[in-house]
Amino acid sequence: MCSSSLQEIQIDSYTLSYEPADGTGTPNNLDPAPAADVTSTTVSGLLPYTSYILTLNSTDQGRQNGHTIGTFKTESAISDLTLDGGGMDQLVVSWGKAQGSQISRYSLSYKPVDGTGSYRDRELDPPAADATSATVSGLLPGISYTITLTSFQPLGNAGRRKRSEQDRKNGVITRTFRTESAVVNVECAEGIMTIAIPRVALPGVDVDSMHLLNASCVATVDDDFVTMETRLEECGTRRQISGEDKFIFSNEAIADEVIDGSGAVIHQGVSLPFQCEFLRQFDITQGGDIMFVIPPPR
Structure with a gap:
């Protein structure tokens, strides 16, 4: 028979760093760092709808005794895409925006669920940046459509950059709705x-x-x-x-x-x-x- 005793692990400090998972940013250390006696903390000031790599290290008397990494994604700036009305040739949808979210523009796309058509973007008439509802028209009766709404947030100092470089995606929601059947x-x-x-x-x-x-x-x-x-x-x-x-x-x-x-x-x-x-x-x-x-x- 063998017996042994484990010395209790001591932690006198933590360091927590975070960075975008797509490599577009550099690691940042949480300041102030988590206290030595906590088991949770909040990382704030992040971009919505973005994956981050979080790295947590623990030390005891200046020596590292713990290390863990996780990847997490912040929530979308938009949510709750719902059907507010419609008819045989159109669908009226609405959505919610996260408090404090900044939105520079939207894109709205739709296609039949059965795969008979490709996505169509309402680029000629996208929802306004301050909108929370839109009407998708020109649809066929009695057809289920997949509707995808994407929101973008402005980037600072846009200057003369192209439109696609002046903002970044900060939210996506997708739902399926059906137009009313035609009565002939x-x-x-x-x-x-x-x-x-x-x-x-x-x-x-x-x-x-x-x-x-x-x-x-x-x-x-x-x-x-x-x-x-x-x-x-x-x-x-x-x-x-x-x-x-x-x-x-x-x-x-x-x-x-x-x-x-x-x-x-x-x-x-x-x-x-x-x-x-x-x-x-x-x-x-x-x-x-x-x-x-x-x-x-x-």
Whole structure:
């Protein structure tokens, strides 16, 4: 059997140094240093949203008897990105700012969650430096978008430096929000089909040129809706028999793609199928009265 005794470790002083983890600064010693009898301390005056390397040394009678290193990141200058409103083509978001934070500018980017599009920065209309809300418009209905807000803080003595060198990132927040789904109204009346599409559900589409399968059947456009109407035997409407007692009539609301001379797409194309279903005959309990007669095919 072996036995031994450990002498109690004595600490008579600490030193604590810190520096940005990206190497852009030199180490600084915390002044005053932590007292010999403490087990925690606060390092203040740091930059937000920045990783720092902290090095703690302990000594006993002038001889180092402890050494530890850790990397920690300060909090973002902005937080709590929330959805305040929206619609089929836009999202209204707001956020909070840390007390005392300095913000010189923002950038706001967004893209569909399903990966069908790349990030788009609202550089032409970024949120103002003192803003706490913004509207992201020109979106598609019923789509989830990832929104990323980045804040920057000014650097001293900017002088004639480029904009990208006059400030540094001090906050990033990312959240996912979904636009409202578009409600397309299809009305099936006796002998007539009508489709009404909200204009906000057709971003980037030349709505004035929309038509049905027969291009001569053009849309009626107002401030809110794009409307197309056809009789069941007109405008290229297709007729299909389903089972023994049902007729299905279908057509499409079409917008042609518009391309300029250089091959760039000016207006995107779209094709929205719609249909109406009718019972050939509906028997009433008292007899076999026909409630609705489908017009004969031509």
